[in-house]
Amino acid sequence: MPSLTHLQRLEAESIQIFREAVSESEKPVMLYSVGKDSSVMLHLATKAFYPSKPPFPLLHVDTTWKFQAMYEFRDEMVADLGLDLLVYQNPECVRLGINPFDHGSAMHTDMWKTEGLKQALDLHGFDLAFGGARRDEEKSRAKERVFSIRSAQHRWDPKQQRPELWRLYNARTSPGESVRVFPLSNWTELDVWQYIHLEQIPIVPLYFAAPRPVVERDGTLIMVDDDRMPLLPGEVPDKRNVRFRTLGCYPLTGAIESEASTLTEIIQEMLLTTSSERQGRVIDHDSSGSMEKKKQEGYF
Amino acid sequence: MAHISNDLLATDIDEYLKVHEHKTMLRFITCGSVDDGKSTLIGRMLYDSKLVFEDHLAALESDSKKVGTQGGELDFALLVDGLAAEREQGITIDVAYRFFSTERRKFIVADTPGHEQYTRNMVTGASTAELAVILIDARKGVLTQTRRHSFLVSLLGIRHVVLAVNKLDLVDYSQEVFDSVEADYRAFAKEIGLEDIVCIPMSALRGDNITEPSENTPWYTGPTLISHLESVEIADVVHAGPLRLPVQWVNRPDLDFRGFSGQIVGGVVHPGDRVRILPSGRESVVARVVTFDGDLDEAVAGQSVTLTLTDEVDVSRGDVIAAATDPPGVADQFEAHVVWMGEQEMLPGRPYLLKIGARTVGATLAQPKYKVNVNTLEHTAAKTLELNEIGVCNINLDRAVPFDAYRENRDMGGFILIDRFTNGTVAAGLLHFALRRADNVHWQAIEVDKEARSAIKGQRPALVWFTGLSGAGKSTIANIVERKLHEQGRHTYLLDGDNVRHGLNKDLGFTDADRVENIRRVAEVAKLMVDGGLIVLASFISPFRAERRMARELLGEGEFVEVFVDSSLAVAESRDRKGLYAKARRGELVHFTGIDSPYEDPEDPEIHLDASGAVSAEDAADQVIAYLRSAGIIPG
Numbered sequence: 008m009p010s011l012t013h014l015q016r017l018e019a020e021s022i023q024i025f026r027e028a029v030s031e032s033e034k035p036v037m038l039y040s041v042g043k044d045s046s047v048m049l050h051l052a053t054k055a056f057y058p059s060k061p062p063f064p065l066l067h068v069d070t071t072w073k074f075q076a077m078y079e080f081r082d083e084m085v086a087d088l089g090l091d092l093l094v095y096q097n098p099e100c101v102r103l104g105i106n107p108f109d110h111g112s113a114m115h116t117d118m119w120k121t122e123g124l125k126q127a128l129d130l131h132g133f134d135l136a137f138g139g140a141r142r143d144e145e146k147s148r149a150k151e152r153v154f155s156i157r158s159a160q161h162r163w164d165p166k167q168q169r170p171e172l173w174r175l176y177n178a179r180t181s182p183g184e185s186v187r188v189f190p191l192s193n194w195t196e197l198d199v200w201q202y203i204h205l206e207q208i209p210i211v212p213l214y215f216a217a218p219r220p221v222v223e224r225d226g227t228l229i230m231v232d233d234d235r236m237p238l239l240p241g242e243v244p245d246k247r248n249v250r251f252r253t254l255g256c257y258p259l260t261g262a263i264e265s266e267a268s269t270l271t272e273i274i275q276e277m278l279l280t281t282s283s284e285r286q287g288r289v290i291d292h293d294s295s296g297s298m299e300k301k302k303q304e305g306y307f
Numbered sequence: 308m309a310h311i312s313n314d315l316l317a318t319d320i321d322e323y324l325k326v327h328e329h330k331t332m333l334r335f336i337t338c339g340s341v342d343d344g345k346s347t348l349i350g351r352m353l354y355d356s357k358l359v360f361e362d363h364l365a366a367l368e369s370d371s372k373k374v375g376t377q378g379g380e381l382d383f384a385l386l387v388d389g390l391a392a393e394r395e396q397g398i399t400i401d402v403a404y405r406f407f408s409t410e411r412r413k414f415i416v417a418d419t420p421g422h423e424q425y426t427r428n429m430v431t432g433a434s435t436a437e438l439a440v441i442l443i444d445a446r447k448g449v450l451t452q453t454r455r456h457s458f459l460v461s462l463l464g465i466r467h468v469v470l471a472v473n474k475l476d477l478v479d480y481s482q483e484v485f486d487s488v489e490a491d492y493r494a495f496a497k498e499i500g501l502e503d504i505v506c507i508p509m510s511a512l513r514g515d516n517i518t519e520p521s522e523n524t525p526w527y528t529g530p531t532l533i534s535h536l537e538s539v540e541i542a543d544v545v546h547a548g549p550l551r552l553p554v555q556w557v558n559r560p561d562l563d564f565r566g567f568s569g570q571i572v573g574g575v576v577h578p579g580d581r582v583r584i585l586p587s588g589r590e591s592v593v594a595r596v597v598t599f600d601g602d603l604d605e606a607v608a609g610q611s612v613t614l615t616l617t618d619e620v621d622v623s624r625g626d627v628i629a630a631a632t633d634p635p636g637v638a639d640q641f642e643a644h645v646v647w648m649g650e651q652e653m654l655p656g657r658p659y660l661l662k663i664g665a666r667t668v669g670a671t672l673a674q675p676k677y678k679v680n681v682n683t684l685e686h687t688a689a690k691t692l693e694l695n696e697i698g699v700c701n702i703n704l705d706r707a708v709p710f711d712a713y714r715e716n717r718d719m720g721g722f723i724l725i726d727r728f729t730n731g732t733v734a735a736g737l738l739h740f741a742l743r744r745a746d747n748v749h750w751q752a753i754e755v756d757k758e759a760r761s762a763i764k765g766q767r768p769a770l771v772w773f774t775g776l777s778g779a780g781k782s783t784i785a786n787i788v789e790r791k792l793h794e795q796g797r798h799t800y801l802l803d804g805d806n807v808r809h810g811l812n813k814d815l816g817f818t819d820a821d822r823v824e825n826i827r828r829v830a831e832v833a834k835l836m837v838d839g840g841l842i843v844l845a846s847f848i849s850p851f852r853a854e855r856r857m858a859r860e861l862l863g864e865g866e867f868v869e870v871f872v873d874s875s876l877a878v879a880e881s882r883d884r885k886g887l888y889a890k891a892r893r894g895e896l897v898h899f900t901g902i903d904s905p906y907e908d909p910e911d912p913e914i915h916l917d918a919s920g921a922v923s924a925e926d927a928a929d930q931v932i933a934y935l936r937s938a939g940i941i942p943g
Binding site: 010011012013014015016017018019020022023026027029030053054055056057058059060142143149150167168169170171172173174175177179180181182184192193195197198201204205271272274275 | 320321323324327328329330331332401402403404405406408412413415418427428430431434435555556558559560564566568569570572597598599600607609610611613624648660662663665717718721722723725729730731732735933936943
């Protein structure tokens with residue numbers, strides 16, 4: 008009998024997780040961040056419930072500072088699949104005009120994303136949320152459960168996490184508590200790219216190299232995605248062939264110079280490259296163990 | 308990845324992807340203590356398989372100088388130590404999952420601590436592993452912890468073991484030392500039924516026999532660790548076994564389609580196969596094996612699919628679709644190994660939830676027949692199981708479940724126990740066999756006491772005492788609370804003036820002395836009911852602190868819940884439904900609380916309800932329910 012390939016096993020496991028989570032919750036939602044991991048999650052969710060549609064809406068916790076190409080891609084995907092999309096923008100951030108230039112990356116991320124996520128979950132009363140985090144992303148994630156319990160304040164307490172055995176997940180919660188479920192827990196970045204390649208999953212064009220206007224700041228290439236970006240005196244955006252290895256708010260996401268304009272070229276480049284994925288994210292740089300702190304505060 | 312030197316990658320990415328997209332996967336667990344060099348071994352495997360990025364490598368170099376234990380040389384252990392607190396303590400305190408891959412396989416490593424206290428973590432990591440790497444320090448040989456790890460590996464049904472005899476550099480790569488450790492271990496492993504064992508001499512620190520055969524061990528002709536992990540055949544008994552598919556989700560997009568979605572955990576399925584649905588026992592035939600990528604002619608263990616059947620048989624979540632010729636058993640009483648994982652000890656007779664496959668049922672455990680000392684493997688008598696203890700118990704379920712013995716199928720015989728109050732996962736268990744009814748006459752007799760009476764009701768007994776002015780709304784709220792509790796299946800009784808004054812206390816009036824006696828009798832009756840395991844609701848003006856304190860003191864710690872239904876006299880008087888305030892004002896009623904008899908506010912009630920009218924009685928009742936839940940009196 009032929010053995011399943013590693014991607015077949017990972018896919019089957021993710022589907023099992025999706026089905027289990029939906030069956031054991033009252034009101035599930037899938038967090039959709041428009042990145043490649045979200046694309047893979049959406050693809051797996053579609054497979055898990057086929058021929059039904061995924062029985063939950065998507066939630067995009069928006070910061071208003073994503074790349075324009077991400078908004079366009081998001082709206083196309085949702086229209087194609089006929090899914091419900093909820094977009095939430097923290098009203099306090101809208102009122103105060105929170106942005107990474109005036110308020111710094113830490114405050115920007117905390118208020119739009121961490122606080123915005125909590126508010127959105129509370130507003131709709133979701134008791135379970137799917138997220139695209141992977142255990143290989145960062146050391147503190149290696150111990151994250153597939154089903155991760157959060158307190159009514161959305162805090163993650165490493166001491167209160169439940170043991171997970173076999174394929175048996177315990178999604179029971181006390182009032183106010185909620186569950187974060189990570190169907191991609193056991194996928195690596197390479198698995199994700201291989202699967203995108205094999206299944207021909209659509210991803211945001213920003214992952215592919217193209218001439219884009221960028222400025223270089225502290226060694227990081229920032230794309231000037233719209234006219235909200237204040238240029239420093241004498242700074243002139245430069246058209247360079249760049250692409251993004253990870254997507255977030257455009258002022259906080261570093262581009263890399265690249266000629267990789269096809270999926271196979273991206274994978275080739277990634278395998279030959281020398282720095283890890285999250286390095287492109289300004290927010291992880293603060294200090295060693297900073298992801299763990301963010302998780303305890305409720306960052307996904 | 309930093310220093311990959313794969314020609315194929317650079318020259319023919321399409322061919323490279325073809326190879327890598329068709330790799331197989333192996334999940335394994337590493338067992339050993341920090342001292343055995345376990346983290347170093349895992350770090351070394353990640354490093355040697357070229358999965359360490361240069362930015363990680365830079366961090367590793369600087370960390371090695373700062374906190375490393377290798378005198379400034381690369382300390383691979385730092386690659387895998389996770390949470391900040393653990394890094395400071397220098398120990399791993401939970402299960403961490405690591406990933407690496409080679410040309411032939413992707414690996415998922417469950418990294419679990421070897422410390423004595425953490426049986427829980429090792430069992431968790433072992434539950435999904437197909438192979439175990441057990442580390443031994445060559446200088447120390449087979450230790451107590453080696454036996455413990457091996458026992459757990461065997462218990463959890465892992466059939467393939469690698470004995471990594473590590474730190475061989477510290478015994479001058481002595482073949483004699485290696486041979487003697489191997490002989491000791493094989494003798495022990497045989498006793499506990501481990502058969503497929505490969506022993507490899509190595510030094511994780513120096514990289515001997517990890518990926519490349521070492522020049523330091525010319526006498527060793529076996530495989531390196533990685534080449535063994537890449538090639539070991541996981542002879543999958545699950546594939547060969549009969550069809551098992553626990554139904555996770557009934558798939559009904561429209562009236563024309565009714566499918567049953569789940570992951571195959573045993574055997575193979577084809578359209579046309581005759582199947583039996585358990586526990587009902589009804590039979591049907593598979594019509595289609597549906598997936599997003601099209602219908603399949605065959606699906607095998609491990610795949611997640613959706614089956615449709617040729618008849619309209621009733622199938623719901625938790626049922627198992629199985630080979631009609633070789634179906635699993637169905638039973639409600641079992642003997643099982645139980646690994647206790649909760650902070651609070653196991654309570655025999657107390658109802659827990661048991662999840663097996665996609666089915667969750669109520670379960671009670673008898674007193675353990677014995678517990679197993681994981682160090683000596685001795686069986687000792689036990690009344691309960693505490694955190695990290697393993698025992699053999701009889702389990703009684705409130706509904707029958709389909710099952711196979713754990714050793715035949717992990718997914719059909721492995722279960723978790725969930726605490727009804729905290730919702731935590733408190734134990735893992737392995738079903739061995741069903742008890743025949745005749746065996747049950749010796750079902751554990753437990754002493755029938757308050758604990759037993761309340762356990763059978765799935766609640767903790769309590770006296771919830773509503774105090775406040777006449778007209779404050781005590782009885783209204785208490786009635787709603789009782790209704791809500793009843794709807795949740797809780798066992799309750801409501802004591803109030805209406806049902807007590809007309810019978811038990813009809814000889815009493817409203818003088819201060821009679822009020823005191825009234826409350827004393829009510830409290831004594833309530834105490835008996837609490838002893839019977841009930842949640843008792845008492846609704847009495849009970850104006851005096853001393854009497855309320857007396858009632859509190861009659862009961863056990865945490866059993867008395869004082870609810871102050873707080874309304875001003877004016878508001879209560881304005882509600883005067885029975886016209887009592889009017890009578891009292893006219894002097895027709897004496898000793899009326901609030902008018903000519905005092906009401907002493909509770910000083911520190913468990914619950915303080917706003918009864919001024921701002922909060923509805925329904926919401927006030929919800930506050931009481933929420934408190935009962937948070938206090939663990941009723942399940943969450």
